[in-house]
Amino acid sequence: MGKHENINELLTAFALGELSQQQISEVKIHLAECPQCSNELRQLEALLECTRRIREFSTNAQICDSAKQAIFAAVEREKTKHTSGPNISPESIWRKIMKSPITKVAAAAVIVLAGFIVINQFGGSIDGTTKAFGQITENMKKMPWLHGVVDAAGERLEAWFSFERRVVASKRVPGEIRYNDGLKQTEQTYIPDANTITISYTTTDQLAEIGSSVLDLPKYILKLFDDTKEKIIQEAVKYKGKDAKIYKMAGVLGGMDMRVEMIVDADKNLLLFVNQKVFDKTGTLQMDANAYFDYPENGPNNIYEIGVPTSAKIVRPEKDKTAFGKAFEEAIEVVDKRENWPEPRNLAVAYWKARTAKNYDEMAIFWPGSATWNRQVIENEESIEYVFGEAQTAELEDDIIVPYATKSYYEKHGKYSLKMRLTNRKSTKGRYYIYSGN
């Protein structure tokens, strides 16, 4: 074996710090003259650094408690022989759905959608309704705000969504209040017992996640329907004095009998109400959930508007600030070095163009810090067409505002609904860059 091979064999031990002083010296001498080994060592060290970070991850107490409860419940079911059905237990899917405030609200609509897909695939009996139903979730996404209240399993969850403003706010009773701003990429969580608002930079665009949940959950739940003898009934009803349609569906999910009633606005084809009942094999009611939906013109602008007291103490993780700040400073350097930096309005246009093209590097420069964006979510995001107004001076501070809106909103209302805020505070050349999305 030659010297290169001998030293190469020692690289993992070198990276792990297992070598003697003499061996270390030999390796170092070889590294200075061998680019291949140097590169391999850098990869090994990067791997170790990656796993060092992973080692710091741990689940929180809430997840641990939830997992324990789930296994105790599963064991109880095993004991009572309620184990037939698909490989994925109903608890598993329910836990996933009910765990997340987002899917919890979306689930009410989505489970019904899955039912319709079942009907459609297995020779459904209601012509035209499948397509009409598929349109419901799309219609919901186009409204300025979607407000939902879900009563399930002894808990009440109230949530507000704006696909246009990319805001998700939720209030659990009893429990925490959250305000997720997809454009600012921040999430605020209010914990009532501690009276604190914890601010974090989020890598999750929850709205995009809702979109993907709405699209993906039916497929997921569809797997669990192990009985294709569902019945579906459609009737005309009045709901709060307005013409509506009620759909009643029954199916078997994971060995459990599920009954769903859904009320849809007859004119606008928007979901208004869902009731889900789940019975076990003995006919005992296991779950009775109601979800109410309405579509207000305005929604909460901040976490205080959904019940958080102004006395709450704000907690900002120091580590987050440091990492975010670092990405920010790096981006500003590029802002200052670039030739032909765009004027404010064109900058806003360029940002959205980069986002549509999924050009993450450009996005991060036009909007410093947006390297924190969740790439996976954007990867699956449908492109939205935006229109932009003329840049104007902001009322406060020396910032510039570029008004904009989705094309569909602008065509419908003839005005802009969003404001992109640009500043030049950190740029040494006075160049504007984006720092807020609304």
Next chain:
Amino acid sequence: MLKQDFKALINDYSAQVLNTAVRILGDAHKAQDVHQEVFLEIWRRWNKYDGQTNWKAYLYRTTVRKAIHLAKKSRAERLFEQQPEYTSKEGPDGSLRAAELQQKLAGCLARLPKRQAEVFVLSRMEGLKAEQIAELLGCSRKTVRVHLHRAMKRLARELGDYLMK
């Protein structure tokens, strides 16, 4: 065995199982699924355990095996994308980077020989010493070292440039 023993087992080892699974999978929901599978399997065979089982070792090995199996399966399905719900000392881009790497790493781990993957996870992700791993897996320290070095070489090579970004 008494039912209480099983409860005590869950109370004692839930955190270990969840933490190992979330480090491999980078997804708290999937980690919970692994947790459920691991303990449900134990429950179904509860009468066969003789009271001499080294639960820590058994649970490490079963968790690693099931989590890697799920990582393999998830690559094919990808039906229910969720972001990790773990706590991290890193900032947002650090967390994101780590989460991305975790997914890649889980995929590569799934392709390693089983024993190499076990040793790598226990050593680098769980931070166990070679002596502890040797005891857990019932092999020599030298074997642990060989598996670790082979796993590291292969993972570094497969993740290659991605690690260097």
